[in-house]
Amino acid sequence: MTTGRDTMVHRARAMEPGVLSRLRERDDAGRPAVPFTDPEGGAPLRCCLRRSEPGERLALVSYAPLRRWAAATGADPGAYDEQGPVFVHAGDCAGPDAGDRLPFANAPRVARRYSAQGRILGGALVEAGAGRFDAALTEAFDDPAVALVHVRAVEYGCFLYEVRRP
Numbered sequence: 001m002t003t004g005r006d007t008m009v010h011r012a013r014a015m016e017p018g019v020l021s022r023l024r025e026r027d028d029a030g031r032p033a034v035p036f037t038d039p040e041g042g043a044p045l046r047c048c049l050r051r052s053e054p055g056e057r058l059a060l061v062s063y064a065p066l067r068r069w070a071a072a073t074g075a076d077p078g079a080y081d082e083q084g085p086v087f088v089h090a091g092d093c094a095g096p097d098a099g100d101r102l103p104f105a106n107a108p109r110v111a112r113r114y115s116a117q118g119r120i121l122g123g124a125l126v127e128a129g130a131g132r133f134d135a136a137l138t139e140a141f142d143d144p145a146v147a148l149v150h151v152r153a154v155e156y157g158c159f160l161y162e163v164r165r166p
């Protein structure tokens with residue numbers, strides 16, 4: 001979806017429904033999911049790419065974001081196949097809002113770049129603001145070796161979402 005450098009469109013990829021179903025049963029660390037009611041709201045949900053509302057049923061699961069991409073592409077990320085905690089709805093949800101291309105852009109994030117082999121090529125600290133995220137992603141994909149970018153939280157390093165080459 002590009003017609004030039006200035007018109008590049010980047011879209012966040014939420015976790016796929018089939019992956020979510022498996023994680024809600026047993027996460028990538030082999031543990032069963034333990035649903036809970038979120039008393040305060042505000043948890044970054046990777047299933048629908050929005051913040052939770054108070055009273056929603058969630059699960060905190062261990063997720064290895066490179067694992068499924070690597071299986072689908074034949075890549076071997078080796079030691080880069082890390083896993084970490086992510087919040088998801090405990091049951092089915094509607095998925096992301098099509099209008100929110102780059103969620104969680106209200107705080108600084110890290111844009112971690114990966115090669116087609118699943119190796120980290122570098123990263124960048126991205127200051128808050130959707131325009132800054134677009135610019136950082138455009139810069140990342142200007143490098144032909146970059147196959148995908150993981151957007152991560154600065155404070156904990158948690159995976160938020162993936163962006164693939166447009």
